[in-house]
Amino acid sequence: MQVMGDYYSAIQLRHDQWTTLREVTEALASARKPKREAALVTNVRALFDLLGPIETYWAFPGVQAFEQIRRQFEHGNYADVAFSVQRICRALSTGAYRRRHVPLDRDSADADEHEDEVIQPPEARALAKPYFEVLVVDNVNEHQERWLHSNFKKMRRPEDPFHYETVVVPSLQDALIGILFNYNIQAIVVRPGLKFDSKMEMSLLTRYLDWAGGTEGIEAVRSLDHGPALCRLVANVRPELDAYLVTDRSVEEIAGHDLGICRRVFYNQEDFMELHLNILRGVQARYKTPFFTALVEYSKQPTGVFHAMPISRGKSVSRSHWIQDMGAFYGSNIFLAETSATSGGLDSLLEPHGPIKQAQEQASRAFGSKQTFFATNGTSTCNKIVVQALVRPGDIVLVDRDCHKSHHYGLVLAGAQVVYLDSYPLNEYSMYGAVPLREVKHMLLHLKAQGKLDRVRMLLLTNCTFDGIVYNVERVMEECLAIKPDLIFLWDEAWFAFARFSPLYRQRTAMNAANVLRERLRSDTHARAWEEQQKQLKDASEEEWLNTRLLPPPDARVRTYATQSTHKTLTSLRQGSMIHVNDQDFKGEVEVSFHEAYMTHTSTSPNYQIIASLDVGRRQVELEGFEFVHRQVEAAMAMRRAIMTHPRLSKYFRILTAADMIPSKHRESGLESYYDPERGWSDVWDSLVHDEFVLDPTRVTLAVGGTGWDGDTFKTQILMDKYGIQINKTSRNTVLFMTNIGTTRSSVAYLIEVLVEIATDLDELLDDASMMEKRGFEKRVSNLMHDLPPLPDFSRFHDAFRSAPETPEGDIRSAFFLSYEENNCDYLELDGSIKAAMESGQEVVSASFIIPYPPGFPILVPGQVVSQEILAFMRALDVSEIHGYRADLGLRVFTEEALKQQAKANQARLKLNAARHKIF
Numbered sequence: 042m043q044v045m046g047d048y049y050s051a052i053q054l055r056h057d058q059w060t061t062l063r064e065v066t067e068a069l070a071s072a073r074k075p076k077r078e079a080a081l082v083t084n085v086r087a088l089f090d091l092l093g094p095i096e097t098y099w100a101f102p103g104v105q106a107f108e109q110i111r112r113q114f115e116h117g118n119y120a121d122v123a124f125s126v127q128r129i130c131r132a133l134s135t136g137a138y139r140r141r142h143v144p145l146d147r148d149s150a151d152a153d154e155h156e157d158e159v160i161q162p163p164e165a166r167a168l169a170k171p172y173f174e175v176l177v178v179d180n181v182n183e184h185q186e187r188w189l190h191s192n193f194k195k196m197r198r199p200e201d202p203f204h205y206e207t208v209v210v211p212s213l214q215d216a217l218i219g220i221l222f223n224y225n226i227q228a229i230v231v232r233p234g235l236k237f238d239s240k241m242e243m244s245l246l247t248r249y250l251d252w253a254g255g256t257e258g259i260e261a262v263r264s265l266d267h268g269p270a271l272c273r274l275v276a277n278v279r280p281e282l283d284a285y286l287v288t289d290r291s292v293e294e295i296a297g298h299d300l301g302i303c304r305r306v307f308y309n310q311e312d313f314m315e316l317h318l319n320i321l322r323g324v325q326a327r328y329k330t331p332f333f334t335a336l337v338e339y340s341k342q343p344t345g346v347f348h349a350m351p352i353s354r355g356k357s358v359s360r361s362h363w364i365q366d367m368g369a370f371y372g373s374n375i376f377l378a379e380t381s382a383t384s385g386g387l388d389s390l391l392e393p394h395g396p397i398k399q400a401q402e403q404a405s406r407a408f409g410s411k412q413t414f415f416a417t418n419g420t421s422t423c424n425k426i427v428v429q430a431l432v433r434p435g436d437i438v439l440v441d442r443d444c445h446k447s448h449h450y451g452l453v454l455a456g457a458q459v460v461y462l463d464s465y466p467l468n469e470y471s472m473y474g475a476v477p478l479r480e481v482k483h484m485l486l487h488l489k490a491q492g493k494l495d496r497v498r499m500l501l502l503t504n505c506t507f508d509g510i511v512y513n514v515e516r517v518m519e520e521c522l523a524i525k526p527d528l529i530f531l532w533d534e535a536w537f538a539f540a541r542f543s544p545l546y547r548q549r550t551a552m553n554a555a556n557v558l559r560e561r562l563r564s565d566t567h568a569r570a571w572e573e574q575q576k577q578l579k580d581a582s583e584e585e586w587l588n589t590r591l592l593p594p595p596d597a598r599v600r601t602y603a604t605q606s607t608h609k610t611l612t613s614l615r616q617g618s619m620i621h622v623n624d625q626d627f628k629g630e631v632e633v634s635f636h637e638a639y640m641t642h643t644s645t646s647p648n649y650q651i652i653a654s655l656d657v658g659r660r661q662v663e664l665e666g667f668e669f670v671h672r673q674v675e676a677a678m679a680m681r682r683a684i685m686t687h688p689r690l691s692k693y694f695r696i697l698t699a700a701d702m703i704p705s706k707h708r709e710s711g712l713e714s715y716y717d718p719e720r721g722w723s724d725v726w727d728s729l730v731h732d733e734f735v736l737d738p739t740r741v742t743l744a745v746g747g748t749g750w751d752g753d754t755f756k757t758q759i760l761m762d763k764y765g766i767q768i769n770k771t772s773r774n775t776v777l778f779m780t781n782i783g784t785t786r787s788s789v790a791y792l793i794e795v796l797v798e799i800a801t802d803l804d805e806l807l808d809d810a811s812m813m814e815k816r817g818f819e820k821r822v823s824n825l826m827h828d829l830p831p832l833p834d835f836s837r838f839h840d841a842f843r844s845a846p847e848t849p850e851g852d853i854r855s856a857f858f859l860s861y862e863e864n865n866c867d868y869l870e871l872d873g874s875i876k877a878a879m880e881s882g883q884e885v886v887s888a889s890f891i892i893p894y895p896p897g898f899p900i901l902v903p904g905q906v907v908s909q910e911i912l913a914f915m916r917a918l919d920v921s922e923i924h925g926y927r928a929d930l931g932l933r934v935f936t937e938e939a940l941k942q943q944a945k946a947n948q949a950r951l952k953l954n955a956a957r958h959k960i961f
């Protein structure tokens with residue numbers, strides 16, 4: 042039997058213990074020898090003891106049924122026990138208990154057998170009423186508990202859109218464990234009798250209490266009124282849930298409390314029907330998908346199409362002699378739902394007033410923004426929209442150089458003065474980490490010293506990065522606002538839409554951090570702390586500013602934007618993305634320019650299927666995002682453990698840990714690895730709360746250099762071509778496995794199988810290899826693991842694109858458009874002419890973006906001076922794809938003459954600006 046320490050998650054533990062119980066009870070039912078029977082009895086009893094406390098948090102099979110089976114076991118009715126346990130396991134894995142009553146005793150179960158869930162077609166399941174569980178918190182005895190369950194049951198009506206079961210727990214602590222353990226819970230009813238402490242001792246469950254208490258811990262609320270305190274705590278961990286507070290206090294007493302997610306307070310009454318209707322209404326509010334529903338309705342209407350859209354209603358397909366296969370493949374609904382804003386009946390994405398507007402409002406609620414906008418051309422477009430909406434020509438923007446290319450192009454279009462920030466390099470894996478806060482602060486202070494802070498407009502960072510490095514968003518914003526109190530933040534969360542739905546990750550998302558900051562800035566405690574810090578920082582040196590955890594002034598403006606590729610991590614058709622806004626000055630300052638930017642980049646024929654999928658994806662995360670993200674983390678952790686503990690794999694592969702990917706000075710908690718074969722699981726909570734950077738546990742980077750294949754070859758020739766496994770990113774000696782909300786334990790198992798097979802094949806190959814072949818292999822491995830070119834920092838913009846030699850920002854737009862004139866450009870060969878030019882003292886300046894894949898971000902941007910380090914890196918790169926570089930011609934650079942002319946134009950422009958400045 043596996044011990045509890047083997048488990049990362051209590052959900053996995055529960056699942057596996059039931060499976061083991063099924064196997065052991067089956068064996069017990071057929072055991073013939075007393076000695077074997079005695080051993081099995083001990084085993085079963087231990088499993089019942091373990092599962093007993095766990096089951097108090099779940100409605101199925103329910104505590105009463107569980108105790109009944111346990112009694113049967115004590116009476117020696119082993120065959121009955123085996124039968125019931127087998128039914129439970131089946132119902133848990135098929136989800137049958139969500140759709141119907143599952144009888145557990147043999148007589149009634151036999152009759153029910155033909156209704157087996159496995160044979161139900163998906164359409165029938167789709168029509169079944171969705172199921173959820175309601176957590177009732179009250180310290181009641183067994184009799185009262187039965188009374189509570191039966192009162193809720195009596196309220197059921199055939200017309201109810203959903204059905205639910207109730208789970209009763211006695212205390213505030215149990216309630217918090219319950220909502221973090223039982224993902225079926227959608228609503229919580231807090232009754233006056235609740236107590237504070239739980240009797241639960243299982244560490245896998247009690248550690249949830251850390252998650253629920255936030256930085257202050259739940260002890261902070263022990264002396265407060267437990268009911269309202271619980272509603273507030275639930276809002277921290279699962280804000281999507283609905284809470285109902287039943288209280289015997291007076292209205293006046295409750296009125297002053299912050300009630301968190303409480304939807305309604307019931308005073309001194311036991312009106313179960315009112316409660317029941319409210320519970321259903323609360324879930325209905327999340328279930329509602331205004332645009333998807335409107336699209337479904339639209340598709341049922343008979344319409345004649347006299348519009349430029351022959352595919353609409355599928356007529357051009359169904360009447361075809363040649364493309365019938367397309368119709369057969371997709372089915373008719375996709376065509377029936379093809380429509381456009383101008384064909385009437387539905388809303389317009391460009392001017393939403395109806396169901397699209399409502400769907401966006403629902404998304405805003407779900408993701409914690411103040412405004413949310415849908416996009417049907419991916420986050421590439423979202424980034425350009427936000428940059429254009431906020432950045433005026435000449436504004437200074439600080440941006441991580443390894444950000445997605447859409448930002449670089451957006452900054453060109455907006456005419457920004459760009460300051461590139463360097464992420465810390467991970468030379469041994471040829472990938473970058475993220476930008477240390479110290480670097481950002483240093484740059485802001487530098488610009489302040491130059492008197493340019495008023496022109497600094499935006500900080501743009503990628504959270505989390507492709508490789509899974511996650512910022513401490515709240516801290517970055519706080520400290521930057523302390524230097525520049527109206528700085529705007531654009532967080533590229535292309536890979537992070539799922540994060541909101543896990544209490545672990547949520548604190549590291551832009552929208553959550555913005556909401557927390559807004560509240561904090563309003564508080565008197567913060568104002569006092571800030572005043573105190575100001576006194577200490579009076580006459581402080583730059584070094585002291587860098588070493589202090591800075592506090593923003595109370596009148597700082599919180600101006601935060603996040604762009605998310607919903608399609609990358611949640612349910613949405615490809616290109617479905619969202620822009621989330623939490624900007625105190627949006628309405629006053631940005632709304633109009635945002636609208637213009639949205640018009641600039643959005644197609645006038647947006648795809649309505651994508652919009653509908655965004656709407657449905659939002660419903661999903663509000664109702665089961667918590668469960669799916671939890672399972673996703675679980676799958677990634679299982680993958681880590683399996684690879685790290687498999688004896689055959691360690692010879693060729695290695696999982697990169699937090700310590701490998703984040704230097705220790707940015708990991709204040711000291712956490713090194715999520716799993717260690719000797720020490721087991723580490724608690725990730727501390728690192729998520731405190732560390733400057735954390736590694737997103739759902740991303741697993743595997744070092745494959747030990748196989749002798751580089752990352753790209755391993756991806757295409759081994760994983761993809763041989764085993765049909767798709768992955769997205771590689772570096773020179775690593776591949777990245779991204780789990781997603783659809784990843785299952787069996788897909789993880791398949792991956793492990795494949796890795797073991799690869800390792801076995803390599804073992805055999807090396808066994809038979811000649812001396813020379815072995816040497817060749819060792820050399821390849823050594824090349825991949827050790828001889829890696831150091832990743833170059835951003836050099837600088839050429840003076841022709843800067844306002845002064847000592848300033849970091851550069852006019853990327855002028856450089857970009859200067860290259861449109863062929864005469865301004867020349868090509869220099871990497872190993873020949875470029876080297877000669879640099880040795881002769883010429884400044885070689887790139888005329889294009891040069892983007893090698895991997896790593897996939899520009900190592901040169903237009904206007905950037907080529908440094909020796911960059912040259913060395915480019916020479917050492919053996920990747921086949923370098924966007925912007927012509928292997929036949931060389932590197933596209935500006936001619937000296939073009940740079941001279943540009944420098945003159947630049948000087949003239951600067952003089953004109955200075956004169957203007959004097960006049961106005």
Ligand SMILES: Cc1ncc(COP(=O)(O)O)c(C=O)c1O
Nearest residue numbers: 419420421422445503533535606
């Ligand atoms: C960090 C980052 N931002 C933005 C994008 C673009 O997103 P989309 O594919 O939705 O256009 C990507 C794509 O990989 C990305 O990695």
